[in-house]
Amino acid sequence: MTQPSDKALVPFVSVDNMMQLIHHIGVEEVLKGLAGYIEDDFKRWEQFDKTPRVASHSDVGVIELMPTSDGEAYGFKYVNGHPKNTSEGLQTVTAFGLLADVYTGYPVLLTEMTILTALRTAATSAMVAKYLAPKDATTMAMIGNGAQSEFQTLAMKAICGLKSVRLYDTDSKATEKCAKNLAGLGLEVVPCATPEDAIQGAQILTTCTADKQNATILTDNMVGVGVHINAIGGDCPGKTELAAAILNRSDVFVEYPPQTRIEGEIQQMDPDFAVTEFWQVVTGQKEGRRDPRQITLFDSVGFAIEDFSALRYIRDHIKGTDFFDDLDMLADPDDPRDLFGMLGRAKA
């Protein structure tokens, strides 16, 4: 066994360490912290090297790489989306990510991102809702009670002061699971038998379902004036959740238009359908909610900068802790040009 040099070692956050780190900090604190990092990066949106994610589609799902860089750090996430997986005992979405130093090109963090993606997606939703939801929003309809649902709900509590959540899923077992997980966390939790029931009295409507098709989770008549819609599940070509008529009545806010026009709810609309880039709301260049009767819609597909923020957060928060292992991932000979010599010496 050859002793790797320091530079060869990449801090790795396993699933177990991620969970321990989250409990060490506290789930709601993590969600608040992530929302802060994401908001900071939305504020300096123009500094980033941006590109739509690089997707490899198959009949049953998609594998994506989501890179971005702020000129100092470079980050990317690997993520899959396979709606049929749950029926085979696997996750719809799994992910891992990496942060690297732009100046040397050397990786500085490798981490699980399945849990982290759920957290960053929820933190983004809540950060956006803070700007767009009606001021007195205390009740959310949560439609789709799968893996993301508890995170979405808790983030709305931690960041927007949500008091009550109304759950609906076509699979009542998912609703039961979600209600059980949310019990005792300081929220009123109301399982509902129909989507119509779920939206009663809700100021925030979150759709977070998984199906590889154009679905209609919300019909036009379900959406009353003044609500904020947080549309999470439509995030792939051919995969949407909302009736097109809703989009015509809403002010639509997006992450990165070149990606959202392909993947989001607005793939149903003309290529010049008007949208607001949400980062401009954060910087104050564009208005968020301006009218209590306005319908606001966050057409979320998930963008690389949110993962970058999450990677920064983890990098900063594992410092001085034991929540990572050092991975011997980079060949780093003493003489950089002597890769072959290093290999030879490993024989002895």
Add this chain to the structure above:
Amino acid sequence: MTQPSDKALVPFVSVDNMMQLIHHIGVEEVLKGLAGYIEDDFKRWEQFDKTPRVASHSDVGVIELMPTSDGEAYGFKYVNGHPKNTSEGLQTVTAFGLLADVYTGYPVLLTEMTILTALRTAATSAMVAKYLAPKDATTMAMIGNGAQSEFQTLAMKAICGLKSVRLYDTDSKATEKCAKNLAGLGLEVVPCATPEDAIQGAQILTTCTADKQNATILTDNMVGVGVHINAIGGDCPGKTELAAAILNRSDVFVEYPPQTRIEGEIQQMDPDFAVTEFWQVVTGQKEGRRDPRQITLFDSVGFAIEDFSALRYIRDHIKGTDFFDDLDMLADPDDPRDLFGMLGRAKA
């Protein structure tokens, strides 16, 4: 500490395990094996999902993601290129890669790829030279004696029957290192003081230098009739090694034209400069060398399919060995939709 499920575990080949695996099989055997895997994948080139690599450029280097898929497996490599790194005690090129199952989207292999990239680049060069170099080629000029150089040389020995190598580098220390590493491996090794000396009697001219600029490693008058040029170092926009006049006299073979036109030697030429896609030589659709006086040029930039072949090779060859560790990288709750419940249970 929660016990991760089997599906959560991703086999990881560390730098140390990679080196042990290589010695277990034998370096030349690995090069031959890799060349075979790469040749097989070139034969079924049309089955692959192909895209130019996704590059993030900075003033000092580049970070790239290189994905591809054959519909069953998906692979990608992370690789940097930072010519200034060696002067700071770091590698110009470091890399790691991942293979995943297209059907589930779950990763099935994570591996170091700094060493593996050197091996696959060399195996590709030699596999190509087998088709293009003059039949009696026994001598190679190796210009640029850095990290790749010994691998390039050994692959030409193992796959093309090279007997003698003539080394040149602007830095004589690099030549010394290369000569020392190649001693006793069954080759005649001749260090040379000038590039003109290095090319004496050589049928194969390999350029493998690193410099972020348009350099002229070979001038037009250095290239005689009948030789095969293996141009490795020009692999980035603004980074070339050959005088344009050489390209006009050569038959140029490339990996994937949309990438090579941006990154290869042919970035110096018009966008419609004639090239042959090398995979068509492997399938027999196009001719390789047809004339002993012909100058053949492999304008290599490195393509994702070669990394895919290398990942397949490693996946197949670690089976039943101890040369990997299981990495707890994927969150995989018993109930796929109960990600939050899994997190909760990890608290106890």
